[in-house]
Amino acid sequence: MSGDGLVTVSLILNGQLRDVAVEPCASLLDLIRDQLGLTGTKKGCDMGACGACTVLSDNRRIKSCLALAASYDGSSITTIEGIGTADQLHPLQAAFIRHDALQCGYCTPGQILSGIAVLAESPKDRSAIREAMSGNLCRCGAYPNIVSAIAEVAGL
């Protein structure tokens, strides 16, 4: 946990305890994708701007590209792989399909994770959803449909 060399990190990743040794400068995103092999979380800008890397840390949405992996030792991380399956979609995933809220799909895991956190904040209208989702970019421009999908699950 300290000093030179690798840092040991214990995470509860999608409900499973994972112990892994990381470079001190590794991001949580690189830990999840490259070391633990869960590639559902995407690397877009790698600079905190696009939100494709959004995951939940102890139920709060964060940008895993700006998270130092070593600093997240002991935390509980949820990625898109822990959200739903093809047979049992999360209600927000099902709503994304109904509302055609994606085209290429690259930003979608981050949109879903971010949207789940926004739903927990009980947004009051579409405009509040738009503002709350400003940390997730969609280069295909599916924004109106993403907002509609979240609004439907929020009961708006």
Add this chain to the structure above:
Amino acid sequence: MNGSALSYIRAGNVADALHQGAQPTAAYFAGGTDLMQLWKLGVPRPRLVVDISRLPLADVHLRAGLLNIGALAKLSDVASHQHVARSHPLIVEAIFASASGQVRNMATVGGNLMQRTRCAYFRTEGFACNKRAPGSGCSALAGENRSAALFGASAACVATHPSDLAVALAALDAQVTVLGSDGERRFGLADLYRLPGDSPEIDTTLARGDLITSVEVKDAERFAPRSTYLKVRDRASFEFAVVSVAAALRFDGGVIVEARLAIGGVAPMPWRLSECESILVGRTPNAESFSTAAALAVRDAQPLAQNGFKIELLKRAIVRALETIGGPQ
């Protein structure tokens, strides 16, 4: 990330943090949202990262008119704190105007105040920049300087401070508590920062190993009914300010008896407008008073080739902010 070898230590307590942080190659690490970006952009990294994120410095409480915000409180936790929302809506507005939901869940108050001043050249490898490489020159002076400072800049650096929260806190006379090798000291937020002068690589007055432990706002609840944070930016959300205004007024009998004004996006630090505050006191809140204050605010502006538009923008933003809070209740 590439670059030099880096060691990681998690501070077990505040004394341990101060001890580790005093090493010449060390840097404190809290939320990391600014540092991680800068390191990925090739800004030199420290040899030792001292992770302070788990120190018990994240409490937020309001007692007898004194708001105390632990330096490690996350921006989102401050903004959603029920006492802060009621007593200091200006702080909440400034936080919600900052970054994105994900970043606010990571970024700490202390880290937000400690953000490096910002300019595209500082954030891009391959250009002369006195902040990145002291003595190399300033590419912004004769280059892209639309976002550059109007106040407080020097021939060595024209970068602006990016924090919204700092502007609101400056308007509320916030005090910063710092622990260092000589113990604890407390000073006004403005004194945390220094102007670039000939050494723009140094943003603050903190000595090596100094640790911000809390931010305090005292007896400012009286401004809650009439305060606002206006942020003008190039897109509606998740963008830095082109200009911003934190304003607060207090009336008695239809006359302004107290005014607070601080501006952002236009200087290397949150820029308090004390003269404008003085000129508003004793006046009736109307268009003439507000435009007089706005004209005074920009009197000493020193624009470069591309950022002159900020002068008129800033005047209008100040007038609009004052109009927002200066009407009948």
